[in-house]
Amino acid sequence: MNIYSSAVNEAISKTLLDWPLWSAIIATISVISLGFILTVKGIINKDWDQAFIKFVMLLGLPSLVLKSFLADIDIDKFISELSVIILGFIFYLIMTMVSRVFFLKYNRDIQDTLAMCVSLGSTAYFGLPLIREMFGTPGELTANNFNISYWVFLCSVGFLIMSKDNTITTQVGLFTKTELKLKKENLTPAEMELLLKDQTQLKKQLKQDGLVEARKMRNANLKKIFSNPVLIATMIGFFIWATQLIPGIRFVSYNGVDKFSPLRVDLIFPPIANILTALAAVCTPLAWIAIGMKMAKGNIKKAIKDKNVWYATFIRIIVVPIIALILTIIVATIGNASGGWTIDGIQLSVILIMAATPPANVIVVYAINFDKEPELACNLTSISTIAAIVTMPIWTVIGAVLGSTPIFN
Structure with a gap:
């Protein structure tokens, strides 16, 4: 126990004195604050954030994602990252199933919105740039693998819950209550039958109109989601990275590099790597400035007074990372005990950061x-x-400290 405590104390001291880590954190806070201040003071146009966000989403983040997957792979690294992917699916499955429990006292619309807000964080837009600065390519790779499950649940459960029209259910319920009330009134059987028939027709029409409108909006939104450049880059990048394990696929020798997959476009045409690096580098400061600008445009004063907002915020940035931490410890412990896989300190920190966005x-x-x-x-x-x-x-410090323990080594 003394040896373990000594190791933890040493890890805490090392983390607190880790200037590269703190430099990345301070840079993040400073640039976001700069975007906020410049917008509030009117030095930069408050509408520029839309242009920044478009650049980040269309070019910056896809380049960052694709660049992280253009890396060598071995079977041990693949198994380790596969455990992260599985952990991501378990995490988002639990969150989307149980998050509503935190908001049962609210009406259905508020339940849906708050449940999905705490279940699905801004892992790509907010998390990836920070992880890039802190952990480089290894962190980016883990973040993108963890995000595979994120995109699946965002495109499926998140969309289905948010597109569900609760007004139809409510109105149909009101009709049902009216039917019960009518049965207690002194109406002739013919009058009762006529009224119930009218209500049945109204129910059917209401459901039909609502479903048609919801279907149109659903198709439009699904098209936007599946044409998302970040999602496309994630799928392409993972395919390129994972297929390097196929026996015999590394047969290309070119430009002084021996034996690599023909899908490694960065090795076949080196300028691609430089282009991706340049776009990824611009992505981070623009994303941080845009975050600050969005904060300046929001009604902060009104939001501060809303107790519901603070309650949901506590769930999002405290409770959700705790759940992610517990799940990661369980998966890492099972991997160590069985000898099947390992989760290292960087992977733990990345998962915590993604969960706390x-x-x-x-x-x-x-x-x-x-x-x-x-x-x-x-x-x-x-x-x-x-x-x-x-x-x-x-959470970064917690991840770094726990990542130095035997469970994650």
């Missing part, structure tokens, strides 16, 4: 498109972003 921008867009408590979603994003800037260093 503010709500996903896509969920906020869903809330706006489907008119499902959009103001609440926007206010929650503003407050949780500010809070995440404060708590993110704490």
Whole structure:
């Protein structure tokens, strides 16, 4: 026990004195604050954030994702990253199933919005740039693998829940209550039959109209999701990275590099690597400035006064990372005990950072498109972003300290 305590104390001291780590954290906070201040002071146009976000989403993040997958692979690394992928699916399955429990006292629309906001964070837009600065390519690779499950649940469960029209259920329920009330009134059988028939027709029409409208919006949103450049880059990048394990696929020798997969476009045409590196480098500061600008545009004063926003923020940036931490410890312990896989300290820190991000921008867009408590979603994003800037260093330190223990070595 004394040896273990000594190792933990040494890990804490090393982490607290780790200037590269703190430099990345301080840089993140400083650039986000700079974007906020410049917008508030009117030095930069508050609408520029849309241009920055478009650049980041269309070019910056896809380049960052693809670049991280253009790396060598061995079977041990693949198994380790596969454990991260499986862990991601378990994590998001649990979150999307149980997150509603935290908000049972609210109406269905608020339940849906807050549950999805705390289940699905801004892992790509907020998390990836920070991870890039802290951990480089190894961290980026783990983040992108963890994000595979994120995209699956965002495109499926997240979309289905946010697009569900609760007004139809509510109105149909009201009709049912009316039917029960009518049975207690002194109506002739013919009058009762006529009224119930009218209500049945109204129910059918209501459901049909609602389903048709929901289907149109669902198709439009699904098209946007599956054409997302970040998602496309993740799928292509993972395919290139994983297929390097196929026996005999490494047969290309070119430009002084011996034996690599023909899919490694960065080795076949080296300028591609430089282009991706340049775009990925620009992505990080632009993303941070845009986050600060979005914070400045939000109604911070109103959001601060909303107790519901603070409650959901606590769940998002404290409870959710704790759940992720517990699951990661369990999976890492099983891997160590069985000798089947390992999860290292960098992977742990990356998972914690991804779990502690503010709500996903896509969920906020869903809330706006489907008119499902959009103001609440926007206010929650503003407050949780500010809070995440404060708590993110704490989770990073926790990840670094626990990552130095025998479980993650």
